[in-house]
Amino acid sequence: MRVLPALPAVAMVTAVGRKTVQKGRLMDFTSTVIIPLLFGSLGIFAVFRLLQWMRMRAYLQEAVVVVTGATSGLGKECAKAFHAAGSKLVLCGRDSEKLKDLVQELSTMTNHRKNTHKPHTVVFDLSDTKTVLNAAEEILKYLGHVDILINNAGISFRGTIVDTGLDVDKKVMETNYFGPIALTKALLPSMIKRRQGHIVAISSVQGKISIPFRSAYAASKHATQAFFDCLRAEVEQYDIDVTVVSPGYIQTNLSLNAVTADGSRYGVMDKNTAEGQTAAEVAQVVLNAVGQKKKEVLVAGLTPSLAVYLRNIFPRLFFTLMATRAKKERKAKDS
Ligand SMILES: NC(=O)C1=CN([C@@H]2O[C@H](COP(=O)(O)OP(=O)(O)OC[C@H]3O[C@@H](n4cnc5c(N)ncnc54)[C@H](OP(=O)(O)O)[C@@H]3O)[C@@H](O)[C@H]2O)C=CC1
Ligand SMILES: CCCCCCCCCCCCCCCC(=O)OCC(=O)COP(=O)(O)O
Numbered sequence: 001m002r003v004l005p006a007l008p009a010v011a012m013v014t015a016v017g018r019k020t021v022q023k024g025r026l027m028d029f030t031s032t033v034i035i036p037l038l039f040g041s042l043g044i045f046a047v048f049r050l051l052q053w054m055r056m057r058a059y060l061q062e063a064v065v066v067v068t069g070a071t072s073g074l075g076k077e078c079a080k081a082f083h084a085a086g087s088k089l090v091l092c093g094r095d096s097e098k099l100k101d102l103v104q105e106l107s108t109m110t111n112h113r114k115n116t117h118k119p120h121t122v123v124f125d126l127s128d129t130k131t132v133l134n135a136a137e138e139i140l141k142y143l144g145h146v147d148i149l150i151n152n153a154g155i156s157f158r159g160t161i162v163d164t165g166l167d168v169d170k171k172v173m174e175t176n177y178f179g180p181i182a183l184t185k186a187l188l189p190s191m192i193k194r195r196q197g198h199i200v201a202i203s204s205v206q207g208k209i210s211i212p213f214r215s216a217y218a219a220s221k222h223a224t225q226a227f228f229d230c231l232r233a234e235v236e237q238y239d240i241d242v243t244v245v246s247p248g249y250i251q252t253n254l255s256l257n258a259v260t261a262d263g264s265r266y267g268v269m270d271k272n273t274a275e276g277q278t279a280a281e282v283a284q285v286v287l288n289a290v291g292q293k294k295k296e297v298l299v300a301g302l303t304p305s306l307a308v309y310l311r312n313i314f315p316r317l318f319f320t321l322m323a324t325r326a327k328k329e330r331k332a333k334d335s
Pocket of ligand 1: 068069070071072073074075093094095098124125126127152153154155156175202203204205246247248249250251252253254255257273276
């Protein structure tokens with residue numbers, strides 16, 4: 001009976017002992033299983049990333065890369081990024097003087113660890129299908145094949161649908177959609193024959209959502225997204241990759257060069273464009289996306305990214321926001 005009062009104390013000591021044993025076992029388990037597993041996984045991940053990086057570098061080094069719209073903005077920065085990675089560039093544009101200046105600029109970019117190449121230049125207008133086809137022929141004749149085609153060139157648009165002539169819609173579609181798909185189709189058979197190639201389409205957040213007063217531009221970018229999504233599915237069987245890049249605002253001349261309802265140049269540097277990401281940053285994303293053979297990338301700030309989700313998850317709310325935006329912009333213009 002005297003033992004009874006001592007029981008809780010014994011139980012407590014036993015529980016403490018059991019807890020200590022459990023804690024000890026847990027520590028043993030942590031030090032013998034969890035920590036090695038964690039470090040092992042981190043090590044494997046680091047090796048995997050390193051191998052991925054090395055494979056990407058090898059892929060870009062010596063690759064024949066065609067960049068359209070290389071005379072300015074994102075195209076120019078892509079040219080610099082791929083040149084620095086050791087790719088053999090074909091720089092495309094409408095202005096041969098600007099292309100020559102770029103070749104000169106690239107020649108001053110030295111990379112002691114990389115073998116860099118003097119780019120080839122091709123002058124053509126994407127809105128003229130004949131010149132596009134001639135350019136593709138010239139590229140294949142001169143370089144034999146194309147590894148990576150970056151369909152970057154494009155123009156934007158500002159205007160109300162009701163005031164815009166069909167010729168303006170056609171001009172934007174010719175430049176942003178028919179030109180790039182003509183070039184792609186012209187180079188595709190040679191890629192299929194080699195069972196190797198990578199086609200990149202620089203689309204836009206506006207290939208996923210439509211905002212008011214950008215009808216022709218948003219339509220051309222939606223068409224781009226759709227075409228290259230179809231292409232990706234069709235050419236995977238030939239080991240050809242397709243990457244669609246959808247940037248938000250980038251600090252380039254895009255808004256300055258935009259066409260308006262009557263076909264004239266908009267000539268305004270928009271606030272959103274001026275405050276966007278730098279073209280060099282986006283070019284680096286393009287380079288990595290190509291190196292990692294990504295199927296698509298959205299490169300945008302928080303609001304445009306949220307807008308894409310909102311459009312898909314709560315379309316009615318998105319449409320209301322766009323209608324409000326349209327009314328506000330119209331009022332601001334009228335006043
Ligand atoms: N800036 C932005 O905010 C965003 C841009 N984008 C996309 O990025 C891409 C590059 O535009 P960005 O660098 O911003 O704009 P820029 O105006 O700086 O560059 C556009 C390039 O396209 C070329 N181009 C235009 N029309 C034609 C044509 N008919 N034939 C051949 N080349 C042509 C221009 O050549 P030229 O020098 O002769 O005019 C120029 O090199 C475009 O597809 C654009 O839609 C996507 C999302 C956002
Ligand atoms: C839950 C909160 C949701 C917040 C979302 C609200 C929606 C607000 C609308 C935002 C519109 C973003 C548009 C982005 C457009 C864009 O990034 O376009 C890139 C371009 O191609 C630029 O070309 P442009 O000629 O239009 O300058």
